[in-house]
Amino acid sequence: MISLLASNPVLPSPFLGYKLSSGNFKRLAPNRVCLAPRNFKAKCTMDTSYGGGNVSKFPRSSVWDPYKRLGISTDASEEEVWSARNFLLDQYAGHERNVESIEAAFEKILMTSFLKRKKTKINLKSRLKKKVEESPPWVKNLISFVELPPNVIIIRRLFLFAFMACWSVNSPAEGGPAFQVALSLMACMYFLYDKTKSLARASIIGLGSLVVGWICGSCLVPMIPSVLIQPTWTLELLTSLVAYVFLFAGCTFLK
Known part of the structure; x- marks a missing residue:
């Protein structure tokens, strides 16, 4: 019987999982099956680590x-x-459980950071609102005249007054950019009237923005160093540039 088994290395099912050695049967470790003769090195199939x-x-x-x-x-x-996550993914690539564990920790950190930033923004708005509520009455009345329009409106009006400023700089006149300032004033009053539906209110805010801007420009321009001013730029031109800023702010943020 033993000689027959030694000559035939393919064992029938009752002997599957056993190896012949010196006439005795020896049980192999679990999950190992040897199918080679005793004169050759046995090649056994073994379980690999999970994930590959x-x-x-x-x-x-x-x-x-x-x-x-x-x-x-x-x-x-x-x-x-990000660096820690990428390093660990490269080190433990090919193991599904490893990758899932690393990605789960990474996503949890990102979500925590997002919620923290969102909570900080909410806290800033709440604090600002609380400061406004605790401010004096005259401050509340002043803030009530200010509004924040949509970004599209801000960009459009900023482009318009920037165009007026570039036009004034590139087409200087002896008496200053009076025509461009007049157009800017009319545009400011139009925007205010479209928002308030009151011609008187639009005229007061528009003229007030121009006057305040012109006065501020007259005070600020002489303080600018001469090395920063082009020789062709007159006092009227620089003052009008400051006035454009006030006209833009008046027709955009005042109500």
Whole structure:
């Protein structure tokens, strides 16, 4: 019987999992099956690590704290978080459980950072609102005249007055850019009338913005160093540039 088995290396099912050695049967380790003769080196099939190959298991996969799992501090910057995540993914690539554990910690850190930034913005708005409510009555009345329009309106009006400023600089006149200032004033009054539906209110705010801007420009322009001013730029031109800023602010943010 033993000689018959030695001559035929393919064992029938009752002997599957046994190896002949010196006439005795020896039980192999679980999950190993030898199908080669005793004169050859046996090649056995063995279980590999989960996820593939010889990739080692991530040692901190069971750590609950996502920062400790990635091996970084709680005050790490966003660049450090990304670097730690990429480094660990490269080191433990090919192991599904490792990748899932690393990505879960990374996503949890990003979500925590997002919620913290969102909460900070909400707190700033609440604090600002509280400061306004605690301010004196005259401050509240002054703030009630100010509004923040949509970004599209701000950009359009900023482009218009910037065009007027460039036109004034590129087409200087002896008496100053009177025509461009007049057009800017009419545009400011039009925008105010479209918003308030009151011609008187639009005229007062528009003229007031021009007067305040012209006065501020007359006071600020002489303080600018002469090396920063082109020789062709007159006092009237520089003052009109300041007035454009006040006209833009008046028709955009006042109501």
